[in-house]
Amino acid sequence: MTSAERRFPDVDPPVEPGLEPYWEAATEGRLVLSRCAEDGAALWPPRPFCPRHASAGVRWEPAGGGAEVYSYTVVHRGEGAFAAVAPYVLAYVQLDEGPRMLTNLVTSDGRPATEASIGQRVVARFEQQGKLPVLRFTQSH
Numbered sequence: 475m476t477s478a479e480r481r482f483p484d485v486d487p488p489v490e491p492g493l494e495p496y497w498e499a500a501t502e503g504r505l506v507l508s509r510c511a512e513d514g515a516a517l518w519p520p521r522p523f524c525p526r527h528a529s530a531g532v533r534w535e536p537a538g539g540g541a542e543v544y545s546y547t548v549v550h551r552g553e554g555a556f557a558a559v560a561p562y563v564l565a566y567v568q569l570d571e572g573p574r575m576l577t578n579l580v581t582s583d584g585r586p587a588t589e590a591s592i593g594q595r596v597v598a599r600f601e602q603q604g605k606l607p608v609l610r611f612t613q614s615h
Contacts, residue, residue, distance in 0.1 A: 483555035484604035492522025495534040508532040518573035539598035541567040562586035
């Protein structure tokens with residue numbers, strides 16, 4: 475497989491009840507976060523309740539999509555369907571709104587990134603793969 479052909483495999487994330495606002499926004503290419511109604515903390519992964527307060531009181535708010543690479547590794551030997559895609563970057567990114575998330579970095583044309591750096595600015599992007607869009611991040615310009 476040439477680098478021009480490398481693409482992440484289709485994945486179908488599990489859809490849990492109460493996450494409809496997240497998936498509706500994702501389908502439109504927008505990132506939304508659930509926030510605790512008690513203290514305003516942004517929650518990740520998205521959920522219809524606050525785990526700290528055991529409360530169903532959350533509100534859904536748009537997120538800017540900007541983030542910074544907090545930590546990363548370059549995977550050279552992926553597992554399963556991801557083996558054919560290696561090498562690729564698996565990174566923790568910290569959203570400007572606060573939460574950290576585990577994600578893949580992609581190039582501007584959607585191919586798996588092979589390089590990253592701590593502190594690198596990235597931006598959210600949804601890619602339609604499988605039945606639902608998948609959240610990944612690309613270098614911001």
